[in-house]
Amino acid sequence: MKRSELTEFAVEEEGFKLKIRRGSNGLPIVTSGRSSNPPFGGAETAIPFAAPAPSGVSAAPAAPTAAQEEEGVAFIKSPMVGTFYRSPSPESKPFVDPGAKVVENTVVCIIEAMKIMNEIQSEAKGTIIETLVENGQPVEYGQRLFKIKVG
Amino acid sequence: MIQKILIANRGEIALRIVRACRELGIKTLAVYSEADVQSLHVQLADEAICIGGPKSADSYLRADRIISAAEIADVDAIHPGYGFLSENAKFAEQCESCNIKFIGPKSKSIKMMGDKSVAKDTVKKAGVPTVPGSDGPVENESEAVKIARKVGYPVIIKAVAGGGGRGMRIAHNDISFAKEYHVARNEAEKAFGNGAVYIEKYIEKPRHIEFQILADSHGKVLHLGERDCSVQRRHQKLIEESPSPFLTPDLRKKMGKSAIRAASAAEYENAGTIEFLVDAKGNYYFIEMNTRIQVEHPVTEEVTGIDLIKQQIRVANGEKLGFDQGDIKFEKHAIECRINAEDPARNFAPSPGTIGLYYAPGGHGVRVDSHVYSGYVIPPHYDSMIGKLIAYGSNRKTALERMYRALSEYLIRGIKTTIPLHKAIMSDPVFIEGKATTAYMEEFMSRTPPDLFS
Numbered sequence: 001m002k003r004s005e006l007t008e009f010a011v012e013e014e015g016f017k018l019k020i021r022r023g024s025n026g027l028p029i030v031t032s033g034r035s036s037n038p039p040f041g042g043a044e045t046a047i048p049f050a051a052p053a054p055s056g057v058s059a060a061p062a063a064p065t066a067a068q069e070e071e072g073v074a075f076i077k078s079p080m081v082g083t084f085y086r087s088p089s090p091e092s093k094p095f096v097d098p099g100a101k102v103v104e105n106t107v108v109c110i111i112e113a114m115k116i117m118n119e120i121q122s123e124a125k126g127t128i129i130e131t132l133v134e135n136g137q138p139v140e141y142g143q144r145l146f147k148i149k150v151g
Numbered sequence: 152m153i154q155k156i157l158i159a160n161r162g163e164i165a166l167r168i169v170r171a172c173r174e175l176g177i178k179t180l181a182v183y184s185e186a187d188v189q190s191l192h193v194q195l196a197d198e199a200i201c202i203g204g205p206k207s208a209d210s211y212l213r214a215d216r217i218i219s220a221a222e223i224a225d226v227d228a229i230h231p232g233y234g235f236l237s238e239n240a241k242f243a244e245q246c247e248s249c250n251i252k253f254i255g256p257k258s259k260s261i262k263m264m265g266d267k268s269v270a271k272d273t274v275k276k277a278g279v280p281t282v283p284g285s286d287g288p289v290e291n292e293s294e295a296v297k298i299a300r301k302v303g304y305p306v307i308i309k310a311v312a313g314g315g316g317r318g319m320r321i322a323h324n325d326i327s328f329a330k331e332y333h334v335a336r337n338e339a340e341k342a343f344g345n346g347a348v349y350i351e352k353y354i355e356k357p358r359h360i361e362f363q364i365l366a367d368s369h370g371k372v373l374h375l376g377e378r379d380c381s382v383q384r385r386h387q388k389l390i391e392e393s394p395s396p397f398l399t400p401d402l403r404k405k406m407g408k409s410a411i412r413a414a415s416a417a418e419y420e421n422a423g424t425i426e427f428l429v430d431a432k433g434n435y436y437f438i439e440m441n442t443r444i445q446v447e448h449p450v451t452e453e454v455t456g457i458d459l460i461k462q463q464i465r466v467a468n469g470e471k472l473g474f475d476q477g478d479i480k481f482e483k484h485a486i487e488c489r490i491n492a493e494d495p496a497r498n499f500a501p502s503p504g505t506i507g508l509y510y511a512p513g514g515h516g517v518r519v520d521s522h523v524y525s526g527y528v529i530p531p532h533y534d535s536m537i538g539k540l541i542a543y544g545s546n547r548k549t550a551l552e553r554m555y556r557a558l559s560e561y562l563i564r565g566i567k568t569t570i571p572l573h574k575a576i577m578s579d580p581v582f583i584e585g586k587a588t589t590a591y592m593e594e595f596m597s598r599t600p601p602d603l604f605s
Binding site for chain 2: 080081082083113114138140141142143
């Protein structure tokens with residue numbers, strides 16, 4: 001599993017979950033860095049958290065895929081836990097590249113879960129701006145896969 | 152060698168498992184719902200994967216997503232905790248077929264003990280006393296009356312498809328039986344679509360006394376003593392203690408042997424609990440086996456000094472239990488109060504919301520197993536238990552006084568809790584004298600003014 005520096009750094013702060021969620025690449029694993037743990041537990045033991053901000057994940061609507069954030073921009077989110085593949089097979093071209101136009105039932109990627117290759121549909125109409133995860137990367141439920149421009 | 156464990160649960164038990172793993176040097180993976188992002192165990196685990204939306208059916212009960220998470224994170228074992236998928240034989244089977252160790256019994260033991268009549272049959276054959284009654288549903292009224300007379304009144308007529316206290320009628324003699332039998336069948340048909348009923352002896356004001364079992368995969372089956380869980384409300388336990396103030400050393404020995412026999416008949420491995428009902432005369436009857444670690448396991452841990460979660464992991468690792476029955480000492484008396492986010496003054500209405508100030512008690516002989524903290528938002532999607540307070544001492548009197556002291560120090564502001572209720576029970580003469588049976592809570596509530604709980 002890869003750990004980015006952002007994760008390690010964020011753990012030192014209170015409310016780091018919110019920072020992870022707002023990061024530019026949704027990391028599949030939210031880690032709490034044991035290595036940064038002071039001898040008496042420090043930041044990792046029960047420190048009072050503020051209640052999550054209204055835009056926090058726990059208040060997020062249930063829509064598993066496209067969600068509106070910036071004006072006209074939405075995200076295609078993972079509806080399952082598994083491994084992300086951007087192409088139908090290792091040799092083929094990706095399902096979508098930045099600039100590709102998609103409609104609701106356009107297949108944008110495959111998520112492999114328990115040996116089953118699940119085709120994931122866009123569920124939104126628009127243009128792909130960016131692919132946010134890497135080929136072969138493990139993804140969690142709700143993780144942002146693609147940034148799209150709606151319309 | 153288990154090196155990484157996925158914790159398929161939430162709240163205080165998930166935290167408990169994280170703690171045991173840390174002490175054993177085992178890496179932890181927390182799977183969580185979107186409602187549990189701020190949960191303490193998610194913060195403390197080495198890794199965390201979101202597996203779904205707030206509803207349990209969309210997250211903690213999603214076996215597919217949990218196994219998927221286990222695979223992508225390359226875990227060796229899954230600890231299911233209690234509730235959720237812990238007694239789901241199919242889930243245990245899926246783990247087995249994916250080569251992930253399920254920290255608990257074999258799936259076939261879960262299946263066997265999950266069916267109440269198969270369980271009863273299995274332990275009966277092993278010589279364990281069960282509640283006398285019909286062997287399965289009764290065909291007609293004359294057969295039913297015969298059984299009622301054989302078993303002896305009072306009897307309880309239970310719907311085969313019922314459960315949780317529903318679909319039961321009690322009859323005290325032949326005359327009332329004729330009426331109750333028909334009422335029971337009609338009600339069952341209406342409520343469950345299945346009018347089949349069976350007959351059992353009605354045990355009046357029983358005590359609920361259960362035995363903790365620990366078994367390894369090398370054939371050793373031990374019991375770690377009993378827990379008296381008679382203080383219940385609507386079949387939900389509120390207070391558990393060990394040893395039971397009712398059991399004599401002789402009865403304890405007999406029941407312990409029966410518990411081991413029952414677990415052996417189920418070919419049991421890992422931790423489990425055998426539940427008995429005990430009447431005023433000391434007759435005891437097997438009612439069911441819980442094939443998982445239980446909420447009230449800390450009571451047994453404080454009495455025996457044995458860490459049950461660590462033992463579960465060791466057994467799952469294929470290790471032999473490092474002690475025998477004779478090595479287990481019962482040196483303390485321990486009591487647990489379940490702290491729920493409910494208002495006892497308003498009929499236990501749930502009280503979710505934000506905890507303002509949280510200060511947990513401490514000191515000699517006090518243990519708090521809780522995942523909450525100041526500022527924590529209790530999600531409304533799950534059960535209302537926010538923690539367990541355990542007090543122990545060298546005798547029952549000390550444990551009770553200590554519990555009262557600890558309850559008095561426990562500050563949880565911003566929500567209603569059952570702390571005032573527990574304080575009232577700790578001061579109640581009936582409970583202090585060790586006389587509580589499963590009829591206790593109803594009787595206690597009826598003579599206690601509600602404003603005593605605010």
